[in-house]
Amino acid sequence: MSVRIRLDVSYDGTDFSGWAVQPSRRTVAGELLGVLERLFGAVEGLTVAGRTDAGVHATGQVCHVDVPQERWEAIGAALIRKLAGLLPPDVRVLAARAVPSEFDARFSALARRYEYRVTDAPHGADPLRRRDTLAWPRPLDLDRLNAAAEALVGEHDFAAFCRRKEHASTIRAVSRMDWRRDPDGRLVATVEADAFCWSMVRSLVGAELAVGDGRRDPGWPGTLLTRTARADEVVVAPAHGLTLVEVAYPPTPGLLRERAELTRRRRDL
Known part of the structure; x- marks a missing residue:
């Protein structure tokens, strides 16, 4: 047993x-x-x-x-x-x-939530946070970051932001994507979805950082949702800034099997 x-x-x-x-x-x-x-x-x-x-x-x-x-x-x-x-x-x-x-x-998971930490301080990441915080070499604008993130919320084909796996769907439902600046000055992106494909979170962050530092327009990440293949111009943000912070599940045991069966189905828009 x-x-x-x-x-x-x-x-x-x-x-x-x-x-x-x-x-x-x-x-x-x-x-x-x-x-x-x-x-x-x-x-x-x-x-x-x-x-x-x-x-x-x-x-x-x-x-x-x-x-x-x-x-x-x-x-x-x-x-x-x-x-x-x-x-x-x-x-x-x-x-x-x-x-x-x-x-x-x-x-059985309903959602997964990640946070990505970045500092745009001139001196870089604090030595005690260097393992979980990306040091960005240019000033970042919080409003521009959130404007870029807003268009990526919802159910879309995120092929432009995913490394393709054969026969795997790139359709995902992003329920939250936003940025905040903490009291210590670090910027934190929060992204939540029912599931993610390979490199998706770091690609979303990479696209938004290009907006935040002024190199791209705020609407640019949203335009990539029309792509059916990986967008080569999107830089994948380094791994060390990313942390998986929560996985949510159905509140009652009776819904576990139902959720698992639904997740296993191939998705289409």
Whole structure:
């Protein structure tokens, strides 16, 4: 007998080659899976809400895994402390709990929210924030950034902002895209959608930064939504400024299977 557990995970992505297990490379899933197997023996189906790229961080990543029920009953109450003692310091499991078998960290998700941090300070990024903040060499205008972001909200074909995967849809529903300037002067982009395609968030940010520093007109990113292929003129913003901060799920277990079935369908406009 096995039980499905949900893990809420945080990590500094600087020294990882992304989430997914890769031979001869250090990855978040590789570190986590090794420790889980040490604690539970055989585990199955480690599945993540969003496969972050190399260098991308997370404070609200979610994954699920099936573990032997007898081992979960024996160590479940102390699992967080045990994981803290065994995992490297740049990855932490913040919470662990049993969930219904219908829960799927990837396909049951309603939305994923990312934040991208940039500083336009003349001295660059603060030394203590250099790992999660991009230093931009030109002054950025907050109003121009938000004007560029506004046109990208809604359900669109984001092919211009995605690295194409064969047979994969590039239609996504962006529910939020906006910028703020925090008291410390850093600019933070927040983007939320039901799902994202490969490099989409960093491409959206890259296009908007070109508007924010005056090199492009505010309406330019929106015009790219008519493209059916990747726009070469869009620069992908560096990975280290990006953090996955939240993954949202249906509030009741009965909606998990329904949501997963809906997510698996190929989308069309």
